[in-house]
Amino acid sequence: MSLSPPVVHPHRANVPVLISVPHAGRDYPDWLLELSKGGRGSLNALEDPLVDDLAAPAIEAGIGAIVARAPRAAIDCNRAEDEIDPTVVRSGPLAAVSARARGGLGIVPGRTATHGPLWRQPIHYRELEDRLDQAHRPYHRAIDEQLARLLDEFGCALLLDCHSMPAPDSGPEIIIGDRYGQSAAPWVTAEAVKIVTSTGFRAGVNQPFAGGHVVQRHGASHNGVHALQIEIDRRCYLTNEGVPGPGFARTSRLIHQLAFRLGQFLLDRRFAQAAE
Numbered sequence: 001m002s003l004s005p006p007v008v009h010p011h012r013a014n015v016p017v018l019i020s021v022p023h024a025g026r027d028y029p030d031w032l033l034e035l036s037k038g039g040r041g042s043l044n045a046l047e048d049p050l051v052d053d054l055a056a057p058a059i060e061a062g063i064g065a066i067v068a069r070a071p072r073a074a075i076d077c078n079r080a081e082d083e084i085d086p087t088v089v090r091s092g093p094l095a096a097v098s099a100r101a102r103g104g105l106g107i108v109p110g111r112t113a114t115h116g117p118l119w120r121q122p123i124h125y126r127e128l129e130d131r132l133d134q135a136h137r138p139y140h141r142a143i144d145e146q147l148a149r150l151l152d153e154f155g156c157a158l159l160l161d162c163h164s165m166p167a168p169d170s171g172p173e174i175i176i177g178d179r180y181g182q183s184a185a186p187w188v189t190a191e192a193v194k195i196v197t198s199t200g201f202r203a204g205v206n207q208p209f210a211g212g213h214v215v216q217r218h219g220a221s222h223n224g225v226h227a228l229q230i231e232i233d234r235r236c237y238l239t240n241e242g243v244p245g246p247g248f249a250r251t252s253r254l255i256h257q258l259a260f261r262l263g264q265f266l267l268d269r270r271f272a273q274a275a276e
Helices: 030-035 040-046 051-060 125-154 186-198 213-218 248-275
Strands: 007-009 017-021 064-067 157-165 174-177 203-205 225-233
Touching (some): 017 051, 017 125, 017 248, 030 040, 051 157, 051 248, 064 125, 125 213, 157 213, 157 248, 186 203, 186 225
Parallel strands (some): 017 064, 157 225, 174 203
Antiparallel strands (some): 174 225
16 A cells, blocks of 8 residues: 655745645545545545645746645645654554644544544554655645755755645635744744735735644754645635636735745845845
């Protein structure tokens, strides 16, 4: 039983930015579908649909990217390795169960509000280790390697971890998460909000999504590496049927602008500080 490794798009641009897309994987192996109670329909509800396609123009323009191909249902690259739901993975190491894992959204999701329990039976911890080795660990290793290259070339780096969110009744269309200043400097977050609002989207910060494992693990603003989680209201780019809608191109341009404008802002600030 195997999972697809992440796709690594090497950096070719003149700004120090890396894109991460951990939840858009759509490579569902037959063995995973056989383990599920509700089939693919219950599993792809966990996806951030087509966020990899939204990021494609920025990637084509040279922004480096790490894109998961393995589905979130099999292994969630935005969770720490110890965020284990014991009803989903048995015989694992004893550890405190995180709130997300208790809610069914651990490193192997166990249930959703719509479909209830997802799996016919729990998996053994050895199988979790296989999934980690095939998809999760390569994902984070690739991020580490690409950020290190950016830091070496530019002296600073920015990680944009891209997600989508179910449409709220009202409020922000784009939420910037910096873990309350832990994964990125406040001036980076403020500039991101400025870019979002300048392109006509409503922006929010940290509520209700402050950032997950990807930005927590890789953001180190004290060392010049900033990491932001970008949550996009699905109504901005999808129809009610879940296919690209009239706002798709506009939302894709937002990711492109965030990458290039924030990257240039980071460089300009670094050069200004160096000249003082």
